[in-house]
Amino acid sequence: MSAPTASLTALRTSTAALLAGVDAQRWTDAEVRAPSLLPGWTRGHVLAHIARNADGITRTLSGALRGEIVARYPDGRQGRNADIEAGSTRGFAELAADVRESADRLDRLLGAVADADGWDLPTEDLPARDYVVARWREVEIHHVDLAGEYAAEHWPAEFVAYLLPQLADGLAQRATTALRIEVAEERSVTTDLSGRVWTAGTGDPVDVSGPDWALTAWLVGRPAAAAGTLNQTPDVAPWLL
Template sequence: MSPDGRGELGRATIVPMPDPTAALQAVRTSTADLLKGLEEHRWSDDELRAPSRCAGWTRGHVLTHLARNADGIAATLAGALRGEVVPRYPGGGRGRDQEIEDGAPRPALALLADVSESAERLDRVFGAVQEAGRWDARTDGGLTAADWPARRLREVEIHRVDLAGDYGPDRWPPLLVAELLPGVMTSLAERVATGVHVVVDAAGSVAPEPAGQEWTVGDGAVEVRGPDWAVLAWATGRGAAATGLGEAPGLAPWR
C-alpha cells in the first residue's frame, strides 16, 4: 500500500498464506460477488468519479486498480508457468500509478468491463497453475504462485469496501479475516500514537475460534474491543466503514 493508504495491500506484512486451493475458491466467490454487486448497483459515470474511501482516489481509481492488479498477477503467474520471473508491472510502481490515473476517468461501462474481463483472465491463469500443480513456481516479489490467491482475495475484499457502496467489512469472508488480522497487528506499534489494548470479542466475529486474540501497545491505556472483522477494518484504515468498535484511535496508513 502506498503512503496514503492506497494501492497494493499489505506488502510489508509477513502473513502465513492459507492453502492456495481454499484461497482460490474464496477469491472466486468474492470476485463473483463483486461483479454481481457492480451489476446490481449500476453506478453512473458521475458516481464512479465520486470519492472512494481511499484518500485521493475516486471509485474509478479503485476499479482500475482492481483490473490492473488482476492483470499484473496473471502476468507473473503466466511467466512462472514458463519458468520465468515476470514483474507484475513492467513500468514499476510509477507506471502502475499512471495506468490507474489514465484509466480512472473512463465511462462506467468501460470500467466495469475492464474489471470483469481482467478477472476472467486471472481466473484462467489460476486454473492453469492449479491444473499443472505448480503452486511452488517462483514469481515476482520473491513469492510463489501459492501466495497469490490470498493476496488477490485481500485486494478484492478490502477495495470493495473502499468503493463506499452497500458492502461493509462485516461481510468479509472468514478466511480473509483469519489470515490477515494477526499479520496486520504486527505493525500496530508503528502506526498508533497512544497505548492501546486490542481485544477480539467472540460475539459477532466471523473467523473460527476468534476469542482470546489480544494485543497491547505501550501502556494499553485505550481499549479497542469488538468482533474480528471490525478490528481488522480499523487496523487496515477502514474503521469508518465499521460499526462494531465504537471510539478507536486513529492510525497511520497500513502499508
C-alpha cells in the same frame, strides 16, 4: 507441490461476489467519479486498480510458467499509478467490463498454474501460491472501498479469521501509542476470535474493542468502514495492502 485449494476457492467466491456487486450497483458515470473510501480516489480509481492488479498478477504468473521473472508492472509504480489514473476516467460500463474481463483472465491463468502444479514457482517477489491470498485481500478490501452496498460487516468469516490475527500480531510495528484491542462477540462474523486480546507498546494502553470485522477494517486503514462500531479508532501507521 500442493495447490492452495481453500484459498483459491475463497478467492473465486469473493471475486464472484465482487463482480455481482459491481453489476448490481449500476452506478452512473457521475457516481463512478464520486469519492471511494480511499482518500483521493474515486470509485473509478478503485475499479481501475482492481483490474490492473489482476492483469499484473496474470503477467507475473504467466512469466513464472515460462520460467521467467516478469514484473507485475513493467513501468514500475509510476506506470501503475498512471494506468490507474487513466482508467479512472472511463464510464461505468467500460470499467465494470474491465474488472470482469481481467478477473476472468486471472482465473484462467490460476487454473493453468494449478494444472502445471506450479504453485511454488518463483516470481519477482513471492512464490506463485502467495498471489492467491494477496489477490483475495485485494478483492475483499477494495470491494468495501467502493462505498456501495458491500460493507466490512459483510466480509466472510474466513477472511476476517485469517486477516485480523495477522494484523493484530504485527501491531507493535505500527502502533503510535500503547494499545489493547479486544474482539467483542456481539456482531462479529466469526466466533473463532471472540474474546481474543492483543496488546502493543508500553505504558497505559488505549483500549479498542468491537466486532472482529470492524477491528479488521480499522487495522487495514479503513476507519470510516468501522465508524460508530468501535469505541474509538486511534491512528496507526499505514498498512500496505
